[in-house]
Each structure stands twice: as structure tokens, then as C-alpha cells.
Amino acid sequence: DSITGSIRGIVNKIRHQDDVTSLSRAISELKKAFLKADVHHKTTKELLNAIEIGTKNIGIGQDNFIKVLKEELTKTLTANGNQGFVFSSTPPTVVLMTGLQGSGKTTTTGKLANYLKTRKKKVLVAACDLQRLAAVEQLKQIAASIEVDIYFDEGEKNPIKIAFAAKEKAIKEHYDVLLIDTAGRLAIDEELMEQLKDIKNAINPNEIFYVADSLTGHDATKTATTFKEKIGIDGVILSKYDGDTKGGVALSIASQVEVPLRFIGIGEKMPDLEVFIPDRIVSRLLGLGDIDGLAEKTSAIIDEKKAKEVTKKIKKGEFNFNDFLEQLQMMSKLGSLKSIIGMIPGLSSMAPALKDMDFENSKEIIRIKALISSMTSKERENPDLLNPSRKKRISLGSGLSEVQVNKILKQFKNASKMAKQLSSKGGMKGLQNMLS
Numbered sequence: 001d002s003i004t005g006s007i008r009g010i011v012n013k014i015r016h017q018d019d020v021t022s023l024s025r026a027i028s029e030l031k032k033a034f035l036k037a038d039v040h041h042k043t044t045k046e047l048l049n050a051i052e053i054g055t056k057n058i059g060i061g062q063d064n065f066i067k068v069l070k071e072e073l074t075k076t077l078t079a080n081g082n083q084g085f086v087f088s089s090t091p092p093t094v095v096l097m098t099g100l101q102g103s104g105k106t107t108t109t110g111k112l113a114n115y116l117k118t119r120k121k122k123v124l125v126a127a128c129d130l131q132r133l134a135a136v137e138q139l140k141q142i143a144a145s146i147e148v149d150i151y152f153d154e155g156e157k158n159p160i161k162i163a164f165a166a167k168e169k170a171i172k173e174h175y176d177v178l179l180i181d182t183a184g185r186l187a188i189d190e191e192l193m194e195q196l197k198d199i200k201n202a203i204n205p206n207e208i209f210y211v212a213d214s215l216t217g218h219d220a221t222k223t224a225t226t227f228k229e230k231i232g233i234d235g236v237i238l239s240k241y242d243g244d245t246k247g248g249v250a251l252s253i254a255s256q257v258e259v260p261l262r263f264i265g266i267g268e269k270m271p272d273l274e275v276f277i278p279d280r281i282v283s284r285l286l287g288l289g290d291i292d293g294l295a296e297k298t299s300a301i302i303d304e305k306k307a308k309e310v311t312k313k314i315k316k317g318e319f320n321f322n323d324f325l326e327q328l329q330m331m332s333k334l335g336s337l338k339s340i341i342g343m344i345p346g347l348s349s350m351a352p353a354l355k356d357m358d359f360e361n362s363k364e365i366i367r368i369k370a371l372i373s374s375m376t377s378k379e380r381e382n383p384d385l386l387n388p389s390r391k392k393r394i395s396l397g398s399g400l401s402e403v404q405v406n407k408i409l410k411q412f413k414n415a416s417k418m419a420k421q422l423s424s425k426g427g428m429k430g431l432q433n434m435l436s
Ligand code: GDP
Pocket: 099, 100, 101, 102, 103, 104, 105, 106, 107, 108, 184, 238, 239, 240, 241, 242, 243, 264, 265, 266, 267, 268, 272
């Protein structure tokens, strides 16, 4: 958040072409923002060096600074690869979910199962957290909600035996994927590490994921490193990368732990999991939104034809109020709404402010809906028609003041302008693949 919030100010420090002093000033502001956002001090140093040199190389200026900044952040996040889910050559792909207590293991197990299920995979989850009282029940409920099979054995006290039996079931019944939820501890302790090692040896998983709570900042980097050293991890899933997280933790983990970031959790609901795609994260970190991610997420929920229409419209800058209304109606199916807002260029900087509010019933949205419902269908399609007398009519019809009407119209115009700019400037690879 602190990077997103201060990036404009940082860039504006650069006043003139080739002004070295102003570049230094921007770099030192950037340093503050990085440290505030929990970017590891070593990572910060490396990044600042690279950004300073890179900018000087192509010529000091605001655009070049942002260009280099984006490139370097992306480079850091991509350094160890980032391949999402990897299937083993012979199913089932067995994945061991590890992490501290409360980091989001059980929720993430469900989210991953859901992710794989929507990709037509046959998934089994196994409840191997026998530490916490309600842990098995929690996974049962999650599995039921996403209609995924679960293996548990409430008579068994040994998680290793459960994991082993779950794997046998997965093999015998031809599951594509087995996800094993394990117990965590409040802090790292030997007993936990031993248990995980034993499970690992018993079932020989294809992947060990470490679920890191991004709200824990620097601690997330430290514990991930310990897990890597003690049991070996193949990837990190960053949970709770929504709301109050200081986005820098992704950079720290990527550069200090040196394992690939595979997925991010961006809310409490089952659809709130995304493949970790560095340039998208960077765009969001810099408050530029994420049209690719938005399009992808929408296309999984709405039909492909609609998604294509919408993305084309955004590209052409023709996204209108009708499209907006339709999107609002579909958004409820997309998981946490503030995570969606974070992907919309021009609105992304609003995401932190939304916190846990009920977006659909928020004052803002009720106002926008009131405004739109007072517009004729021609006006919704073409907001440029809105001259003062039409605005007055809409103001009367919607119960909004003319100032409010103007404000919303202006916000909408800015948002669609930014969306168009961003989509025509690149970062569209994912979208283009999807459209082709
Ligand atoms: P575990 O002890 O590691 O299994 O953690 P849980 O899966 O039980 O999650 C702990 C809490 O974190 C729960 O309240 C989850 O709803 C919440 N949580 C997990 N992932 C996310 C996320 O990506 N975003 C948010 N906001 N909350 C999450």
C-alpha cells in the first residue's frame, strides 16, 4: 500500500530531463517507500541500485524511471520462476501444504482445490491437522462448499498414517491431485519440523508449498527461509495479500528466500486465489491496475463471448455505464470485491480504503447505481451526451446533488481513460492469449 500510495509523489520528484539531483531525490523517497512496505533492506538496496543505474542508462525522466522501476520489480519477482501449479507426469500430483498456524493453510488448501476443480481436475484433500480441535471440521466444511472429496480419519491420531492412507486412496481412485493440509504452530518448533519431515518421507510429495501470511511482513521471509532449510519447499503461496498487507513482502520473499512465488491469496473466499504473475503484481503495486487479471477472472465466471466484448471495449475506450452495471452484477461471483477493485486501473488506489466493507451495499455503489438508473440507455452507452440539462435531470431523478453527479461522471471518465491507456500500452500478453 505504501508503495502504491506514494508512487506519484516519488515520480514527480523528477523535474527535468537528465536532472541527476532530482533522480537522487526520487530514489531516496523510493527507499523510504520500500522500507515502509516491508521490503527487505538487502532487496531494497539491490533494487535502488539497479533502478538508479537503469534510469541513467536510458536517460533520466519520469517515464523512463517508471519503466525501469517496473522492469526491476518484475525481474526480482521472476528471478526464481513462477509457474503456478505443476502436475507430475504420473497422477496423482501430491502436494504438502505447510506453514505456521493461522497462515491460511486450510483455506488455501480449499482455494487450490477449487482452482483445480474449475480446471476439471479430480481433487482429493486430506485432513492431517490433528492439532487444532476444529481443524478437520473446518476442512470438511470447505470441501463440502466447493464439492471436493476429502479424506479424514477421526479415529486415527497419527497424521503420517492419514497422509499415507490418503495417498493410497488417491492412487487407487485415480485422483489427479491430492492436497494435504497439515498442522501449524504459532512459531517454528522442532516437533512441527519433525512431523512434517516424517510426512514428507512417508508420502514423497511432488510439491511442498509454504503458505506465508503476508501480513506478518519480515517474519514471513524469515520463517519461509527456515522451512526451506529444514524441510525443503518448492514454492510459496502468499496469503492475505489483500487489505492491509504491505506489498513489499512479495519482493522480500522472492529475493531473499529464493523459491518461486506460485499463488497469492487475495481474500477469504474460495475464488480468492490467483496464479502469481509478476508483472501483474507490479502493476497493482504501482497502482496501475491489472486489466489482464481482471479479464481472466471475469472470463472464468462469465461466458467467453461477453468477456471478449468487454475487454475489446476497454481497449477501445468504449466501456460504458451499461457494461459497468453488468460488471457490478457479476462481481458478486468473483470473490472479494476489494480485490477486484484493485485490478481496475484508476480505481486500484481505492482498494486499501475499501478494507472489509460490503462493496455492493456501499454508499458509493448505491450512488452510482442510482445515477445509472436515472440515465437513458443512450446516455449509458455514451456518457459524452451528458450536457448540463441532462445532468440536472439525472440529479433530480437519482436524488444526488449535481456536484455528486459530476464527480461520479468524472471518476468514470478517468477510469475508462486509464483503462484504455494501460491496455494499449502493453501488459496485454495474457489477454491476447486469451482472445486468440
Ligand atoms: P491455518 O491455520 O494455516 O490453516 O489458517 P486458516 O486457513 O484457518 O486461515 C486463518 C484465517 O486467515 C482465516 O480466518 C482465513 O479466512 C484467513 N485467510 C486465509 N487466507 C486469506 C486471504 O488470502 N485473505 C484474507 N483476507 N484472509 C485469509
